[in-house]
Amino acid sequence: MTTFPTSDAATPIVVVEADPSVRSRLAMQLGERAVPLESLDGVEERYTQPFLLVLGPSCALVPGVTGAEGMLARRPDIGAILIAEDLSTEVFQRAMRSGVRDVLGAPVDTGQLNEAVRRVGQSLQSMAPIGGVATIAPSATTDADPATPGRVITVFSTKGGAGKSVLAANLGVLLAQRAEGPVALVDADLQFGDIAVMLKLAPQHTIVDAVGSFERLDQGFLESLLATHQASGLKVLPAPLEPAFADQIGAEQMNRIIQLLRSFCSFVVVDTPAYFNDVVLGLIEESDDVLLVAGMDIPNIKNVKIGLQTLRLLNTPMNKIHLILNRANSKVKLEVGEVERTLQVKADALIPSDVVVPQSVNKGTPVVLDAPRSSIAKSLEQLADRFAPQKAETKKKGWR
Numbered sequence: 001m002t003t004f005p006t007s008d009a010a011t012p013i014v015v016v017e018a019d020p021s022v023r024s025r026l027a028m029q030l031g032e033r034a035v036p037l038e039s040l041d042g043v044e045e046r047y048t049q050p051f052l053l054v055l056g057p058s059c060a061l062v063p064g065v066t067g068a069e070g071m072l073a074r075r076p077d078i079g080a081i082l083i084a085e086d087l088s089t090e091v092f093q094r095a096m097r098s099g100v101r102d103v104l105g106a107p108v109d110t111g112q113l114n115e116a117v118r119r120v121g122q123s124l125q126s127m128a129p130i131g132g133v134a135t136i137a138p139s140a141t142t143d144a145d146p147a148t149p150g151r152v153i154t155v156f157s158t159k160g161g162a163g164k165s166v167l168a169a170n171l172g173v174l175l176a177q178r179a180e181g182p183v184a185l186v187d188a189d190l191q192f193g194d195i196a197v198m199l200k201l202a203p204q205h206t207i208v209d210a211v212g213s214f215e216r217l218d219q220g221f222l223e224s225l226l227a228t229h230q231a232s233g234l235k236v237l238p239a240p241l242e243p244a245f246a247d248q249i250g251a252e253q254m255n256r257i258i259q260l261l262r263s264f265c266s267f268v269v270v271d272t273p274a275y276f277n278d279v280v281l282g283l284i285e286e287s288d289d290v291l292l293v294a295g296m297d298i299p300n301i302k303n304v305k306i307g308l309q310t311l312r313l314l315n316t317p318m319n320k321i322h323l324i325l326n327r328a329n330s331k332v333k334l335e336v337g338e339v340e341r342t343l344q345v346k347a348d349a350l351i352p353s354d355v356v357v358p359q360s361v362n363k364g365t366p367v368v369l370d371a372p373r374s375s376i377a378k379s380l381e382q383l384a385d386r387f388a389p390q391k392a393e394t395k396k397k398g399w400r
């Protein structure tokens, strides 16, 4: 792949905005490297070296795209950032198709703008994931070694229905089959958790019981609250049976539960709701890995992009975030490469769309057990391989 010099203090920043006051404000925010221009005319000819292009809100109004699409298609060494009055799906879609690498809402905060410039500048070097989003490294051991806490994997998405619960349940089942020690699955979608339904469990206890006796919560007591998924041995801590109980569980309680679970489990997989709250932020902090699930449509990508921005603002180490593209084979006129370019993150796993998924969900049997030969089951196994290679089988390589 062609690489370009890293953006450094020498990389010019061209600011294009028709409104003079907005233009000078943007230029001021960006400092002395910024060259304010009224339009894109002549920019491509004038700047033959890699440069950063900040498109002001007036560019988002141009019919068609930003007006820069032709230039951005010809010149991958231009790192474009669009500032839009409204971050609507339509604007986002147009920006994405025109090759813009980041979209920020107006009025833009100076810190946020400079951070975007820094990130996009870095990405000019290559298509390497921003912030060094790492590939998943398998656990050194899958034994439940009391000296080594188990690995916590949180499945999250900023979009409802992206496939979090399907992914969490199947990954939990596969890891339970592979790990030497116990594997727990926690349903932290406290209002509408459906892990118990997906695994056809009729739980005697839920997370509410753990929190209800928080003072005497220890390993033995917590273990007694877990429901066992017989087919795999997976230990499940279900969500409250009623949404009203969700309020009883705070971030502190949730993290205490996770810490206790990881003290005797090889893996703790956590399913979450589709929004940030204290509990989710606490979980993300406590986790070794966050699987960020995105579906293959523009609203999904838009929300996941905002989710990624939020995680960056919260200083979440990007090397624990792994992008999982669900329904990645769907013929929806959205290419994986296009999505990766927009999110500036390489996908760690591509999960195909398959009708066997809703069929298995309706049966209450995870698809990896219900249709183990299906392409989706294979891709989920490959994902599990990344954490714990299959027993007695050579590790699969090059699955992505």
Ligand SMILES: Nc1ncnc2c1ncn2[C@@H]1O[C@H](COP(=O)(O)OP(=O)(O)OP(=O)(O)O)[C@@H](O)[C@H]1O
Pocket: 157, 159, 160, 161, 162, 163, 164, 165, 166, 167, 189, 272, 273, 274, 326, 327, 351, 352, 353, 354, 355, 357, 358, 359, 361, 376
């Ligand atoms: N790869 C796939 N192929 C086909 N159907 C899928 C796939 N992934 C998920 N689905 C279907 O999409 C629906 C939503 O999936 P799931 O419940 O896992 O999403 P979620 O992100 O947990 O949603 P929520 O935010 O509501 O909790 C499920 O009914 C499931 O059958």
Ligand SMILES: [Mg+2]
Pocket: 164, 165, 166, 189, 194, 271, 272
């Ligand atoms: Mg769910």
